[in-house]
Amino acid sequence: MVTVRYVESQCKSALNRVQGMPFDWSLNPYRGCRHRCSYCYARTTHAFMGLNAGSDFDSVIFAKVNLPEVLRRELRRPGWSRPAVAIGTATDPYQPIEGRYRLTRSCLAVLAEAANPANIITKGTLVVRDTDLLLELARRAGCGVNVSLISLDQAIWRAFEPGTPPPAKRLEALRRLAGAGVPCGLALAPVLPRLTDSLPALEAVVRAAADNGAQWLWSGTLHFEPVVRDWFLQALQRHFPRILPDYERVFGASGEETRQRYAPTAYAAGLSKRVSDLKVRYGLAGDHRPAPRLGQFIAPEERQPGGEHLPVYRQLPLPA
Numbered sequence: 467m468v469t470v471r472y473v474e475s476q477c478k479s480a481l482n483r484v485q486g487m488p489f490d491w492s493l494n495p496y497r498g499c500r501h502r503c504s505y506c507y508a509r510t511t512h513a514f515m516g517l518n519a520g521s522d523f524d525s526v527i528f529a530k531v532n533l534p535e536v537l538r539r540e541l542r543r544p545g546w547s548r549p550a551v552a553i554g555t556a557t558d559p560y561q562p563i564e565g566r567y568r569l570t571r572s573c574l575a576v577l578a579e580a581a582n583p584a585n586i587i588t589k590g591t592l593v594v595r596d597t598d599l600l601l602e603l604a605r606r607a608g609c610g611v612n613v614s615l616i617s618l619d620q621a622i623w624r625a626f627e628p629g630t631p632p633p634a635k636r637l638e639a640l641r642r643l644a645g646a647g648v649p650c651g652l653a654l655a656p657v658l659p660r661l662t663d664s665l666p667a668l669e670a671v672v673r674a675a676a677d678n679g680a681q682w683l684w685s686g687t688l689h690f691e692p693v694v695r696d697w698f699l700q701a702l703q704r705h706f707p708r709i710l711p712d713y714e715r716v717f718g719a720s721g722e723e724t725r726q727r728y729a730p731t732a733y734a735a736g737l738s739k740r741v742s743d744l745k746v747r748y749g750l751a752g753d754h755r756p757a758p759r760l761g762q763f764i765a766p767e768e769r770q771p772g773g774e775h776l777p778v779y780r781q782l783p784l785p786a
């Protein structure tokens with residue numbers, strides 16, 4: 467049995483400069499995540515605290531209790547040009563602990579007060595609680611909520627995201643945000659080879675996004691640092707042992723040297739094309755961003771002509 471430990475911690479800075487990502491600044495109210503997604507690339511951040519990327523990431527959760535005050539100070543710094551801040555890049559800002567600490571809510575209030583745009587990514591349905599502040603921020607500066615969902619399949623949800631709200635609940639949250647007028651879309655990432663990358667599986671998510679009011683959709687592939695790969699492969703071994711050899715062939719077996727940290731380029735390109743075609747089909751291909759300063763989370767999309775007919779795909783090939 468896992469004992470969950472919540473730790474109140476102080477932070478020296480609220481905003482982190484990020485390189486090599488589609489956003490420049492990030493904000494994370496917590497460290498660790500009770501949503502426990504086995505593929506989570508943020509697991510490696512627990513090593514900074516001398517903890518492991520597996521069970522410790524899932525069960526030792528740090529709450530940065532002074533974050534709103536530090537953020538307020540940083541937003542007043544001379545020379546701060548109010549770039550969009552990405553919230554939830556290394557933890558889920560609406561995981562259950564937010565119900566107690568309300569740090570994400572307090573930070574949204576500070577951002578709205580400073581008219582500083584922000585984007586949120588979350589699997590937590592608690593985000594709906596903050597509809598008032600999200601609307602205020604959208605009006606004053608620009609904001610967007612990216613509801614994260616990789617599959618509608620119950621077996622995949624239970625196997626790889628055991629602490630998250632069920633897919634249907636996340637879609638309901640998306641629908642409620644959209645209905646209230648909050649700019650929101652869907653993050654379909656990471657797509658899991660052999661598990662969630664078939665055309666029917668992807669289509670089910672894209673259709674559900676469109677049906678529930680998403681204004682945009684973006685997708686992404688796996689990023690496996692070695693410790694994350696090893697943790698994910700354990701889950702794969704438990705729940706889908708038949709496809710374990712496919713992953714080991716591409717990414718390396720548990721404990722071995724990493725073969726590659728990202729999905730192969732040709733695979734990623736095929737996936738991107740597949741999702742782009744589906745977005746055309748379901749009306750999510752254009753630039754639906756309502757707030758001009760919104761989009762650092764949203765990969766630029768090429769407009770696709772037509773969209774009446776989808777090509778027929780076979781299984782995406784993973785290289786031998």
Ligand code: SF4
Pocket residue numbers: 499500501502503505506507508556557558589
């Ligand atoms: S919800 Fe996000 S931060 Fe939390 S475990 Fe899942 S992928 Fe990681």
